[in-house]
Amino acid sequence: MERDRVGRTILLLVLLSVAGGLLKIYGSLTGGSRAVFVDAMTSIGNSVTIALTYKYFRESLKPPDLDHHYGHYKMLMGAPVSTLMVYSFVAGVVLFDLVESYGSPYKVGYESPLFAALAVVPYGVAVAISKSSRSFLAVYGGFTVIELIESSVSIASSLGGMAVSYTIDYAGALVLLGYLFFELVSSFREVILSYSDVAPIDVVERVHAVVRELGVEVSRVRVRKVADGLYQGDVVIRVKPGTSVDEAHAIMDKVEKELAKHGIEVVVHVEP
Known part of the structure; x- marks a missing residue:
């Protein structure tokens, strides 16, 4: 059945997201990179949002009842809204951390770029699956693409922080945070359009x-x-x-x- 197929797909995405997130979290904790920390925080958000997506997908499949005459299809909008909420929280946590650590020198170890590189594999698979699956995963897929972009930036930034100066790593963290805010604004516009009863x-x-x-x-x-x-x-x-x-x-x-x-x-x- 379609419901079972989508359920299995989302479960696989959760497992891939958790695997990539754990690798990044370990790299940020052991290597001390601020750029990989941003990467790790968005990974946590990624895992939470895909789980919420599955929850609202199941809700949307309920048949019409006494107070939902047209069915529960609109419940699926809880997925992109939850994504915006979770990533907004993540952006706030990251912003606070970067402000607090501004001007304080720190050391970046080899663990940060190494584990950030290893995390590319599960996230690459997750992006491929989400893009080829049902289109209601589009917002999630968009934020998962961020994980791959962040991995590239965090790997380069942490390598620069390890070999040259921590300021390179810190600059990379600022770039990632700026891109996260950009994606939040873009996705917010898409959600508003979905709520506007558009007639294609x-x-x-x-x-x-x-x-x-x-x-x-x-x-x-x-x-x-x-x-x-x-x-x-x-x-x-x-x-x-x-x-x-x-x-x-x-x-x-x-x-x-x-x-x-x-x-x-x-x-x-x-x-x-």
């Missing part, structure tokens, strides 16, 4: 095409995105004068069934 042009055009194929005209279309691949709304169609009530109902049923095949659930109204 291609979906509206598909409604018109399906209705025309059935030999009737569209008077009005109102649809909104509910979840990935699922749209709900209403359609008003115009039938030929003289069409009987039974014929009109038959046409309405055909329109609803055909659109449902495309993931578009609508209530059809008829005007003469």
